[in-house]
Amino acid sequence: xxxxxxxxxxxxxxxxxxxxxxxxxxxxxxxxxxxxxxxxxxxxxxxxxxxxxxxxxxxxxxxxxxxxxxxxxxxxxxxxxxxxxxxxxxxxxxxxxxxxxxxxxxxxxxxxxxxxxxxxxxxxxxxxxxxxxxxxxxxxxxxxxxxxxxxxxxxxxxxxxxxxxxxxxxxxxxxxxxxxxxxxxxxxxxxxxxxxxxxxxxxxxxxxxxxxxxxxxxxxxxxxxxxxxxxxxxxxxxxxxxxxxxxxxxxxxxxxxxxxxxxxxxxxxxxxxxxxxxxxxxxxxxxxxxxxxxxxxxxxxxxxxxxxxxxxxxxxxxxxxxxxxxxxxxxxxxxxxxxxxxxxxxxxxxxxxxxxxxxxxxxxxxxxxxxxxxxxxxxxxxxxxxxxxxxxxxxxxxxxxxxxxxxxxxxxxxxxxxxxxxxxxxxxxxxxxxxxxxxxxxxxxxxxxxxxxxxxxxxxxxxxxxxxxxxxxxxxxxxxxxxxxxxxxxxxxxxxxxxxxxxxxxxxxxxxxxxxxxxxxxxxxxxxxxxxxxxxxxxxxxxxxxxxxxxxxxxxxxxxxxxxxxxxxxxxxxxxxxxxxxxxxxxxxxxxxxxxxxxxxxxxxxxx
Amino acid sequence: xxxxxxxxxxxxxxxxxxxxxxxxxxxxxxxxxxxxxxxxxxxxxxxxxxxxxxxxxxxxxxxxxxxxxxxxxxxxxxxxxxxxxxxxxxxxxxxxxxxxxxxxxxxxxxxxxxxxxxxxxxxxxxxxxxxxxxxxxxxxxxxxxxxxxxxxxxxxxxxxxxxxxxxxxxxxxxxxxxxxxxxxxxxxxxxxxxxxxxxxxxxxxxxxxxx
Numbered sequence: 001x002x003x004x005x006x007x008x009x010x011x012x013x014x015x016x017x018x019x020x021x022x023x024x025x026x027x028x029x030x031x032x033x034x035x036x037x038x039x040x041x042x043x044x045x046x047x048x049x050x051x052x053x054x055x056x057x058x059x060x061x062x063x064x065x066x067x068x069x070x071x072x073x074x075x076x077x078x079x080x081x082x083x084x085x086x087x088x089x090x091x092x093x094x095x096x097x098x099x100x101x102x103x104x105x106x107x108x109x110x111x112x113x114x115x116x117x118x119x120x121x122x123x124x125x126x127x128x129x130x131x132x133x134x135x136x137x138x139x140x141x142x143x144x145x146x147x148x149x150x151x152x153x154x155x156x157x158x159x160x161x162x163x164x165x166x167x168x169x170x171x172x173x174x175x176x177x178x179x180x181x182x183x184x185x186x187x188x189x190x191x192x193x194x195x196x197x198x199x200x201x202x203x204x205x206x207x208x209x210x211x212x213x214x215x216x217x218x219x220x221x222x223x224x225x226x227x228x229x230x231x232x233x234x235x236x237x238x239x240x241x242x243x244x245x246x247x248x249x250x251x252x253x254x255x256x257x258x259x260x261x262x263x264x265x266x267x268x269x270x271x272x273x274x275x276x277x278x279x280x281x282x283x284x285x286x287x288x289x290x291x292x293x294x295x296x297x298x299x300x301x302x303x304x305x306x307x308x309x310x311x312x313x314x315x316x317x318x319x320x321x322x323x324x325x326x327x328x329x330x331x332x333x334x335x336x337x338x339x340x341x342x343x344x345x346x347x348x349x350x351x352x353x354x355x356x357x358x359x360x361x362x363x364x365x366x367x368x369x370x371x372x373x374x375x376x377x378x379x380x381x382x383x384x385x386x387x388x389x390x391x392x393x394x395x396x397x398x399x400x401x402x403x404x405x406x407x408x409x410x411x412x413x414x415x416x417x418x419x420x421x422x423x424x425x426x427x428x429x430x431x432x433x434x435x436x437x438x439x440x441x442x443x444x445x446x447x448x449x450x451x452x453x454x455x456x457x458x459x460x461x462x463x464x465x466x467x468x469x470x471x472x473x474x475x476x477x478x479x480x481x482x483x484x485x486x487x488x489x490x491x492x493x494x495x496x497x498x499x500x501x502x503x504x505x506x507x508x509x510x511x512x513x514x515x516x517x518x519x520x521x522x523x524x525x526x527x528x529x530x531x532x533x534x535x536x537x538x539x540x541x542x543x544x545x546x547x548x549x550x551x552x553x554x555x556x557x558x559x560x561x562x563x564x565x566x567x568x569x570x571x572x573x574x575x576x577x578x579x580x581x582x583x584x585x586x587x588x589x590x591x592x593x594x595x596x597x598x599x600x601x602x603x604x605x606x607x608x
Numbered sequence: 609x610x611x612x613x614x615x616x617x618x619x620x621x622x623x624x625x626x627x628x629x630x631x632x633x634x635x636x637x638x639x640x641x642x643x644x645x646x647x648x649x650x651x652x653x654x655x656x657x658x659x660x661x662x663x664x665x666x667x668x669x670x671x672x673x674x675x676x677x678x679x680x681x682x683x684x685x686x687x688x689x690x691x692x693x694x695x696x697x698x699x700x701x702x703x704x705x706x707x708x709x710x711x712x713x714x715x716x717x718x719x720x721x722x723x724x725x726x727x728x729x730x731x732x733x734x735x736x737x738x739x740x741x742x743x744x745x746x747x748x749x750x751x752x753x754x755x756x757x758x759x760x761x762x763x764x765x766x767x768x769x770x771x772x773x774x775x776x777x778x779x780x781x782x783x784x785x786x787x788x789x790x791x792x793x794x795x796x797x798x799x800x801x802x803x804x805x806x807x808x809x810x811x812x813x814x815x816x817x818x819x
Contacts, residue, residue: 223636
């Protein structure tokens with residue numbers, strides 16, 4: 001396979017199209033102005049599967065690493081839930097373990113699982129295939145990016161084994177408490193966390209360069225920006241956000257590491273601890289919060305935008321209908337991305353700020369609801385009179401829409417200063433962000449895995465197990481988080497490792513136990529999912545080519561799963577957007593992106 | 609086929625369903641910007657670095673206002689280092705012109721001068737650190753010191769990163785069969801990066817001198 005196009009520049013089909021006229025006919029193919037990119041050909045097992053420069057393998061490596069570390073995050077959440085539901089029952093749990101579990105669970109899930117899986121995993125696998133490229137533009141850098149990520153993960157995990165254990169400062173790592181004695185892991189744990197995050201940022205920047213430049217510059221012929229699948233739009237915008245936002249985390253990490261190791265006072269105010277004054281003076285913890293949330297809020301959209309994009313594609317394919325308002329969807333993604341940089345201080349309403357400042361950030365936060373609502377309406381309108389196939393990806397997509405609306409609406413409440421202040425630091429907030437950036441993106445990830453698994457492995461996942469997985473996860477998620485909203489309303493604070501007989505627990509008796517049981521059930525269901533993946537990868541039902549009858553390029557490679565170099569000898573040429581389903585005037589039910597107009601002369605173009 | 613460079617906003621307001629647009633789109637070669645991938649890569653890196661340094665500058669300006677801030681007096685050595693960095697940029701620019709005119713033998717020499725001057729700069733910065741340490745001005749003594757160490761370290765690390773690519777270009781140039789087009793591009797990109805770091809240094813040094 002490798003040798004086939006080894007020294008073979010792409011042949012310009014224009015040369016053999018015999019039409020002599022200069023006027024571009026509908027079918028003419030321009031000469032390739034961009035020379036074919038040099039492709040690295042792996043020689044050994046080692047360079048083919050381990051230190052691999054093929055984006056598809058890197059994507060799978062990213063996904064497996066993220067899943068592995070995500071499982072640790074899942075187990076940590078069980079620890080938390082056991083402590084909250086049944087305090088003083090388990091000898092291995094206690095205040096320190098609880099806080100460490102909370103912190104590591106949060107950081108792992110947000111950064112090392114969701115970000116890495118969406119951008120590193122799906123991004124690497126799908127970008128070159130969907131835009132019609134042979135590989136990323138800088139394959140070597142791409143490989144280094146994954147290995148940096150792996151090192152970051154290992155450093156993070158190593159903090160479980162150092163004296164004092166991992167940090168227990170909460171995933172926001174607010175100084176001064178994060179580095180003061182009394183917080184678990186204030187010895188080595190916090191340092192390892194900060195170092196790991198810095199490594200992650202560096203590694204991600206290398207990957208991000210690849211994603212952005214591949215999408216901008218290495219698309220195949222005919223693939224204009226406005227013909228790209230929305231998945232790519234989502235990943236693209238999210239990557240741009242990440243490139244602009246992660247530096248803030250990086251800067252904050254560096255300064256806090258120095259505060260901890262060298263005793264500088266970037267963030268450390270004058271402080272007394274255990275009756276003694278520390279050497280620090282005058283630092284500003286609020287500065288850290290600004291830096292952290294300047295990263296932290298775009299981070300929400302770094303996770304959400306790829307999910308938006310992927311779910312648009314899933315809905316369109318499985319409802320056999322073009323996506324409603326494609327341009328509006330693209331604009332909404334871009335606008336959400338831009339707005340996400342001017343809302344960060346809505347996480348800091350109770351940190352103390354000028355009232356007008358709060359007014360500003362509340363306004364911008366509410367404005368974000370507009371493009372987001374447009375997206376939700378467009379998903380629903382895509383389903384309207386669609387030929388909905390209730391496949392597992394579709395089930396998960398529907399689950400996503402409902403969950404996202406739920407989490408989004410509670411977000412509107414929290415975005416208002418006056419409502420946020422009583423609800424701040426209660427379970428309401430926990431329920432809100434788990435709905436909107438935990439469950440909702442996870443629904444998309446699951447849907448996407450069921451959707452693209454045949455492409456990656458050539459086999460289907462087991463449908464029965466998949467349906468069980470969906471229903472338990474979906475219903476279970478609501479069993480966990482609906483009661484949590486209520487606990488928040490009655491004032492149960494987050495970050496308390498035990499409620500004892502607090503008066504606010506009187507009407508919530510039993511709810512914490514109920515949530516814990518539900519969380520355990522949902523958690524164990526994910527093991528079923530993993531079993532399904534592993535089993536199906538080897539023994540699953542063989543999939544035919546393009547099992548979902550999708551239009552985008554990744555399903556139309558000469559081989560499935562796509563081989564090294566993706567597209568065989570000639571790169572495909574694109575003539576249409578990827579949403580030509582049930583086009584009026586044509587017999588075929590769907591028209592793949594590379595089908596030329598002359599093959600479907602009667603197709604009527606639909607205005608979007 | 610000529611392609612006009614369109615703004616991002618006009619690109620995303622195209623109407624791909626219109627026949628005229630569809631014909632144009634079928635002719636599209638898949639590139640958004642008329643710039644090489646490597647150049648776009650360097651530009652992206654510079655954007656990310658700019659954000660990092662800007663955030664440091666913002667933190668600096670915020671921290672500066674607190675009463676415990678004691679400004680550092682910059683030693684003369686820092687001015688020398690600044691001059692060295694300016695010289696590096698000039699020589700790099702000269703190298704770029706030489707390479708453009710295909711004078712590769714001369715370019716080899718000037719590339720070495722660039723590398724040498726960069727190492728001198730980094731050594732100079734380390735000497736300044738040593739100077740401050742010998743005065744008892746540690747990072748923990750004062751926030752101004754801490755910022756001085758952090759900013760110089762970040763800038764120095766950027767130079768070291770640049771030197772990695774400088775070494776790559778130099779190695780390419782010393783190979784027997786080098787790719788002229790590639791060398792030209794790589795030298796140009798390195799030169800741009802060095803100019804960028806010079807500007808960053810002006811901003812950082814200016815900030816430290818002014819406050």
